[in-house]
Structures are given as structure tokens and as C-alpha cells.
Amino acid sequence: MSYDLVINGGTLVLPNGLVEADLGIESGRIAALGEGLRGTQTVDTKNLLVLPGLVDPHVHPIHAETYRSVSEAAIHGGITTTLHHLYTPPDRDPVRFFEQAIPEAEADSYTDFAFHVRLNDLARTQPAIAELTGRGSPTFKLFLAYGGRGIMVTDDEILLAMQAAVGCGGTLLFHAENGPLTELLEVQARDRGSDSLLDYYASRPAEVEIEAVARLLSMVKLTRCPTYFVHLTCRESVRLVAAAKLEGLPVYAETCPHYLLLSAVEAAGLGGRAKMAPPLREDADRQGLWYALAAGFIDAIGSDHSAFVPAEKEGLDSIFEVGFGVPGIATMFPLLFDRGVRQAKVTLARLVDAMATRPAQILGLSGRKGCLAVGYDADFFLFDPEKPFVIDDASERGNAYYSLYAGRRGKGSIESVYCRGVPALLAGELQADAAKGRFVRREIATGSGGASTGGSRVP
Ligand SMILES: [Zn+2]
Structure with missing residues (x-):
């Protein structure tokens, strides 16, 4: 038996640890893991780690980014599947908006992709949950904040959405911050003339996040709706979600690289460049997130990548006028590997679980994405754990x-x-003939919850 392509002599990062074996690829899928595999084409990977292509559950193809630019950045970061937050304008039909986005992204994307469609005004849009789930897009984003932009949902709307999602096999993703409280605190800060990055952070304290998480968990108890908390930042939020997991509720926690890599005080000098919501927290929270990641209480890491042009981030009248969001998709894996795995805060297998396998399982990509296993798409990357890096702008x-x-x-x-067996990046260079990204139809299997598959070995 000869395969189309054999990745020869590397160390495969599998859910339960590291294994020295070859990877055999046939027709864009993983066909074999074993020793002495033969292929039409062979790539020698001695001293390199072979990891599953990462699945970024939280990407924003907006502001300065297009599907092309953000997916190019993703490829540089080892990410081969991007889940885009699709920001349906508040007065538009979400199903139509979704249908228009697919060809637009397919024309331009290096990565395979899917969408979390944003919903607001649930009295009108609730039927879209079953409709889109039936069309292979079973995940939805709802905001508990940003009332001023017309996208905040109220408690009764949340319950309507949860009831609809439970009925059809959908999963809801929540931005958990109490919107009215953040708006009042922002007005008060501006009235006082407070205008530093830390003043902005103080206008969205951990308590407004914790309150929103607790409120959502009450509604999960009523409905048992699969619920995914995007970008959790602090120990208490994660503790609440972990306690709900121990009760058997279908709840999932995501954090982002910046909450693991930076504290509020460390970022103070970055000004508007470090403005995101929710904001950075204290060092004790940052440490707590690493413990929760290692323990599997944090299921997934999403970049929450959002890139802006300079005029949206610098030279504005007030920190409160600066755009919300930070870039990070291309650097997150090397940084988390260096600060996490190399410093023994988390095993490599658990980090890869949180950045590939687990988000794929939770968000409807099981069996195709996020794991080096026979039958899965041949999405993978080669990683040199010893090669130094220096980050610049x-x-x-x-x-x-x-x-x-x-x-x-x-x-x-x-x-x-490699995306479906085709090189997208070779020796750090993007390949012009890289595979065209495809929309991935998803289905969320019942019982997608359960234990993490994180292993225990370190390299
Ligand atoms: Zn986001």
C-alpha cells in the first residue's frame, strides 16, 4: 500500500500523549498512523512535532480583516479551521445573511470554516435557530452587553433562544457581561474624566461578568440548553461553570490567549491597543485560568482575534472611543506552548486538546477536525519545539x-x-496554491459533553 503523502519520522501529538509514528494521507484524509509507511511523496520530519491543525472557535473577520487576511494569519498560527462570529446586522434576517456569507468566505479563505451566527431580537429571529441548525450551522452567538448597539438580548429572549436550541440540537454561545451595568459604569467613568486603559478596565469589573455567567447558568438549569461561554477571564466565572459541569449540565468554558498571557497591570502601558471586552484581570485570575486549563475545566482556547486600522485604536479623544478587540491568532500557539507547556503549567496534549480536539467536539466538527486519527481531514502542522522566536509588531x-x-x-x-493534505505553509512561507477553504456543515451530536480527552505526557 502506498499513500499519496507520508509524514515520516516525526512525533505525533495524539489525545493521550506523544507517539513516534508516520502519518499516511490519502485523498486529503488521514488514512494510517504507523511505522514504515510508504508514499508517492514523503516529508521527513525528524525532530519535529506533528500536531492536528488547530481549530480556532472564536475569530472576527471584520474591522481591518477580510476572510483572506484573517485566514492567512490563522495559517501562520497553525490553525486550519476557523469558526467566525458572523455579525448579522441587528435588523437583518440571519438566515439570509448566513447564506450570503458562505460564498463570500469560500472565495477568499485559506482555512476551512463555519459560522456562529449572531442573533438579537429573538421574538423575530427565534425560528432561525432551527432553520440554521438544519442547514448545518448549529451554533449561535448572543450578547448580554452592548445595548447601545442594538444587539443586547434580555433574559426572556435568552430563554426563548435556549428553548429553541434544545429543541433542535443547537448550541448557544454567550458574551457574558451585564450590559446595563457596564454602560452605567462607563458613563460614570467618563463623567469623572477617567481616561486611562486601567480606567476602562475598571468600568467592566469581574463582577459584571460573574453576574452574567451566574444568570445564564440559572437558565441552563431550567432548559438544559448546551451553552458555551466565550472569553471567560476570571477565576470566579470559571468556578461557576466548573460547578455546573460537576452537576452534569452541558456547559463549556472558553478563554483567550491574552487572559492567560497578560494581566491588567502588565498591559497598562499599551493604551488602546490592549482594549478588549471583557478586560484583562489581576494576576491571580491569570494564574487561576492556567490551573483550570490544565484541569480541563476550561474546554477551549479561542483567539478572539480582532484587528483594527490604527485610526480605530490610536489618537482618539477617549479610551472609551477606541475599538473593542485585539489581534492574536498567529502567535497564540507558540506563546502558549512556550509559557504553558515549557513552564509545565499544562501538558502539550491538554493544550492541543483545548486548541483543536475539544472545540471541534463541542462545536460539531467531531470525526473530521481537531485530531490526528484515521478518517479525519489531513489538517496538521509541523512544529519545531526548540526553534527560538521573537515576537514583533x-x-x-x-x-x-x-x-x-x-x-x-x-x-x-x-x-x-497542511490543509486536507495540501501544503498551505512551507518553511514559514504561505503557499500560493494552498487549498481553498471550504464551508463545513456541522451537526452537534447529543451528548457532546463529557470528560476532556487531555493526556498527561509532556515532551
Ligand atoms: Zn469576540
């Missing part, structure tokens, strides 16, 4: 013009990335 790629981590040094470098 160009490192986030795409259309990002800065990195929060400029100046950081570490070890661990993404060498090559």
Missing part, C-alpha cells in the same frame, strides 16, 4: 499592525501547515 500577520506581545522571546516555531 508584524508577527500577528493578516492586517494586524501590532502585537500585544512585541518583544517577547521564546522557543517553538510553526514550520509547515
Whole structure:
């Protein structure tokens, strides 16, 4: 038996640890894991780790980014599947908006992709939950904040959405911050003339996040709706979600690289460049997130990548006028590997679980994405764990013009990335003939919850 392509002599990162074996690829899928595999084409990967293509559950193809630019940045970061937050305008039909987005993204994307369609005004849009789930898009984003932009949902709307999702096999994703409280605190801060990054952070304290998480959990108890908390930032929020997991509720926690890599005080000098919501927290919260990640209480890491043009981030009248969001998709794996795995805060297998396998399981990509296993798409990347890196403002790629981590040094470098068996990045260079990204139809299996598959070995 000869395969189309054999990845030869590397160390495969599998759910339960590291295994030295070859990877055999046939027709864009993984066909074999074993020793002495033969292929029409062979790639020698001695001393390299072979990891499943990462699945980024939280990407924003807006502001400065297009599907092309953000997916290019993703490829540089070892990410081969992107789940985009599709921001349906508040007065538009979500189903139509979704149908228009598919060809637009397919024309332009390097990564395979799917959408979390944003819903508001649930009295009108509730039927879209069953409709889109039937069309292979079973995940939805709802905001408990940003009333001023017309996208905030109220408690009764949340319950309507949960009832609909439970009925059809959908999953809801929530931005959990109490919107009215953040708006009042912002007005009060502006009235006082408070205008630093830390003043902005103080206008969205941990308590407004914790309150929103607790409120949502009450509604999960009523409905048992699969519920995914995006970008959790603090120990208490994660503790509440972990307690709900122990009660058997279908709840999932996501955090982002910046909450693991930076504290509020460390970012103070970055000004508007480090403005995101929810904001960065204290160092004790940052440490707590690492413990929760290692223990599997944090299911997934999403970049929440959002890149802006300089005029949206700098030179504005007030910190409160600056755009919400930070870039990070291209650097997150090497940084988390260096700061997490190399410093023994988390095993490599658990980190890869949180950045590939687990989000794929929760969000309807099981069996195709997020794991080096026979039958899965041949999405993988080659990683040199010893090669040094230095982050600079160009490192986030795409259309990002800065990195929060400029100046950081570490070890661990993404060498090559393959999407469905086709090279998208070779020796750090994007390939012009890279595979065209495809929309992935998804289905969420009942019982997608359960234990993490994280292993225990470190490299
Ligand atoms: Zn986001």
C-alpha cells in the first residue's frame, strides 16, 4: 500500500500523549498512523512535532480583516479551521445573511470554516435557530452587553433562544457581561474624566461578568440548553461553570490567549491597543485560568482575534472611543506552548486538546477536525519545539499592525501547515496554491459533553 503523502519520522501529538509514528494521507484524509509507511511523496520530519491543525472557535473577520487576511494569519498560527462570529446586522434576517456569507468566505479563505451566527431580537429571529441548525450551522452567538448597539438580548429572549436550541440540537454561545451595568459604569467613568486603559478596565469589573455567567447558568438549569461561554477571564466565572459541569449540565468554558498571557497591570502601558471586552484581570485570575486549563475545566482556547486600522485604536479623544478587540491568532500557539507547556503549567496534549480536539467536539466538527486519527481531514502542522522566536509588531500577520506581545522571546516555531493534505505553509512561507477553504456543515451530536480527552505526557 502506498499513500499519496507520508509524514515520516516525526512525533505525533495524539489525545493521550506523544507517539513516534508516520502519518499516511490519502485523498486529503488521514488514512494510517504507523511505522514504515510508504508514499508517492514523503516529508521527513525528524525532530519535529506533528500536531492536528488547530481549530480556532472564536475569530472576527471584520474591522481591518477580510476572510483572506484573517485566514492567512490563522495559517501562520497553525490553525486550519476557523469558526467566525458572523455579525448579522441587528435588523437583518440571519438566515439570509448566513447564506450570503458562505460564498463570500469560500472565495477568499485559506482555512476551512463555519459560522456562529449572531442573533438579537429573538421574538423575530427565534425560528432561525432551527432553520440554521438544519442547514448545518448549529451554533449561535448572543450578547448580554452592548445595548447601545442594538444587539443586547434580555433574559426572556435568552430563554426563548435556549428553548429553541434544545429543541433542535443547537448550541448557544454567550458574551457574558451585564450590559446595563457596564454602560452605567462607563458613563460614570467618563463623567469623572477617567481616561486611562486601567480606567476602562475598571468600568467592566469581574463582577459584571460573574453576574452574567451566574444568570445564564440559572437558565441552563431550567432548559438544559448546551451553552458555551466565550472569553471567560476570571477565576470566579470559571468556578461557576466548573460547578455546573460537576452537576452534569452541558456547559463549556472558553478563554483567550491574552487572559492567560497578560494581566491588567502588565498591559497598562499599551493604551488602546490592549482594549478588549471583557478586560484583562489581576494576576491571580491569570494564574487561576492556567490551573483550570490544565484541569480541563476550561474546554477551549479561542483567539478572539480582532484587528483594527490604527485610526480605530490610536489618537482618539477617549479610551472609551477606541475599538473593542485585539489581534492574536498567529502567535497564540507558540506563546502558549512556550509559557504553558515549557513552564509545565499544562501538558502539550491538554493544550492541543483545548486548541483543536475539544472545540471541534463541542462545536460539531467531531470525526473530521481537531485530531490526528484515521478518517479525519489531513489538517496538521509541523512544529519545531526548540526553534527560538521573537515576537514583533508584524508577527500577528493578516492586517494586524501590532502585537500585544512585541518583544517577547521564546522557543517553538510553526514550520509547515497542511490543509486536507495540501501544503498551505512551507518553511514559514504561505503557499500560493494552498487549498481553498471550504464551508463545513456541522451537526452537534447529543451528548457532546463529557470528560476532556487531555493526556498527561509532556515532551
Ligand atoms: Zn469576540
